[in-house]
Amino acid sequence: MVRLLILLFALFALALPAPARPEASDIAAAARGVVRVVIVGTDGQRVFPVSHGTGFAVTPTRIVTNAHVVREVLQDDTLRIAIVPPDGDGADYGKVASVSSVKDLALIEVTGALRLPPLTLTGIAAGDGDEVAAVGYPMNVDRAQGLGLADLFRPQPPVKSRGFVSGIRPSRDFDTVLHTAPIARGNSGGPLLDGCGRVLGVNSFGTTSDDSSDAEFSFAVSERELLPFLKSAGIDPAVNTMPCRSMAQLDAAERERLQVEQAAARARMARRAESDRVRRDRAQLEAQLSVMDGRENAMALAGLLTLLAAAAGFAAWNLRDAGDGGKKMRMASALAGAAMIGALAIWFTRPGLDAIDRRVADAMAQDPGDGDAAQPDTDPVAAELTCSIEPERSRIVSEPPEDLDFAWNPGGCVNGRTQYGFADGKWTRLFVPNDEDTIAVNSFDPETKVFRIDRYPLPQSAMARARAARGAYQAPACGAPNAAGQLGEKQSGVVALLPRQANERLVYACRAKGS
Incomplete structure (x- = not known):
């Protein structure tokens, strides 16, 4: 009977319109901001873990998790919270900034120098049958890998699992998302992500049964509960309510x-x-x-x-x-x-x-x-432009962008100070920031007046290599001899380090300012 129900559910899911499948690049990008939350104690001589769960960044220094993950810290002031990122040099400490036991939500503030890439909330309810991904640090995986207690303080990539939304329902006095993505002890506080890597909810608990033939389901605190909680704590998270489309779509x-x-x-x-x-x-x-x-x-x-x-x-x-x-x-x-x-x-x-x-x-x-x-005037002349986002041609996984203005010069100089490189028939400029683990490739087509930004979120180790490659050359100043050709060649070293596919693409249609 159970197998028949599972088969009928699968057939029902297949009959629904196909939503965007979670792309590996999107889940990996979101996972950069997913951390292990370790409750630690001390006997005066050594620091040891008491328990652990998962959390995710909503600002560079604020982390969401479940209230039950930090319950012991609230009850015992000798315990501390260690924040272990998925990549980088090591752990940092945090403190509870806000908690709602009723909603099973907590907010942790990083007290050290650790900075994390924030995740974006979807802002729209999950739909039945949508494919989702759970990201976290299940304890049974740690045990299967033979990880010891000391390994909990070492940066490790989180575990990703996939499933489907099975419904939205109230549970334990708050709205939850019922889904089939496997979670275990240690996943508590981790994000439930949609196909674009945006947060649908906070994984909280799963079903339990003595019958091994029972299907397993998991519950995540709904984003509808998370948003008011964050706003009450003074946090204005990134929210994106646009439909999710895969890069293939x-x-x-x-x-x-x-x-x-x-x-x-x-x-x-x-x-x-x-x-x-x-x-x-x-x-x-x-x-x-x-x-x-x-x-x-x-x-x-x-x-x-x-x-x-x-x-x-x-x-x-x-x-x-x-x-x-x-x-x-x-x-x-x-x-x-x-x-x-x-x-x-x-x-x-x-x-x-x-x-x-x-x-x-x-x-x-x-x-x-x-x-x-008649043909439009497409001469690549100097122009003062206003560019507006084209949502139907873009894949926006963070907050929707605003219009932008810039001045274009036929030599590839933007706003009189930023030189673009010219290679393979394209005008491009790569930006490798020091305060964000995302590389942006800006490009402009003077004939069609289309401005485009492709964003590549990278792990800290990959960003370190990209920053080293970017530091190996100096971008020529606007108006320098053969500036565009030189920069186009120099940027190739950074381009070679980029993934095959960006996970965000912003396409702008530009027009003469004031027109």
Whole structure:
């Protein structure tokens, strides 16, 4: 019966519209801010762990966990809280900043120098059948690996497990997310993540049963409980309520968009070609009629002048013996000569057939056609731009960004101070910050006026290598000789350290400021 119910549940889940699957890069990015929370005591000579759970950062120095994880610290002031990050040099200490036993939530403040990348909350309720991921430090995995007590203070990557949302329901006086991602003792306080690595809830407890055939379910304190708790503690966490799409879905949509744009461009070209053909045929006909009329008129006039020249010549011949001393003969001869010269001039200057082609070319140049075929001005000139995010082309896993302004120079200088590199036909600038474990690759296309930011969150060890690679070169100043080409080549060392795929992409459409 149980197996039948599980099968029916799986078939029901498959029948639902497919949501974005949790991507490994998103879960790994979120896991950078997931820590082991160790309750430690001392006998005066050594420090030893009493219990442990999981937590995750909501600010660089504030960590969410379950209230029951820190319950012993609240009851015994000789105990302390150790915060063990998943990567880096070692542990730090923290203190309880706020607690809600009713909601099973607690907030820990780091008291040392440890700084963590905060996780983003989803801000929207989980949907039945959505695939989710639980991240934490289950004790049974520690035991299976043979980890000793001392190993709890050593940075270790958290364990990730996947499952599906089975429903939203009130439990123990607070809203919970029921899901099938496996958790165990030690997972308490860890995040339940959606497909984009955003927090849906705080894992709290799981089902228990003496029957090994029973299906296992887990409960996470809902994000609807977490948000008010954080706000009451003075924390304004990063929240993203946008739909979650995988990078594969985004790439597929981008390919479809490009295909639509290419089809539209081909249609415009076909319309323009047809329009040009019609205009050329009309211009050809008009030119032919005009030229042929001109030729016929010139030939007729030349014929008339030739007849006049012949008549005047004949008259001059007959007047050679006139008794006026040859005056009338000379006048008639002059008229005959002038008429013949005029006839020859008109004959040789009549419009030729090549005039038809010239008139067609002039007509086509003077009439550029209709506005549908006109091409936009895409010259990569200097410009003051305002850029707005295009949500349908972006994958935003942190807080939605605001519009941005910048000035672009054809040499790749932004805002008069930041030089962009040029390589492989692209303008790019890599940013490797010292206070954040995320590399940003900014790019700009002057022709389409599209600005794009690809973000690559990295573990601390990978960031250390990236910072070393970035420190190996000095970015040239704006206007330096071959600045764009030099920077494009120098940045390649950092690019080689980046993952195959970013986990966040921000695409902006830019326009002239004030337009």
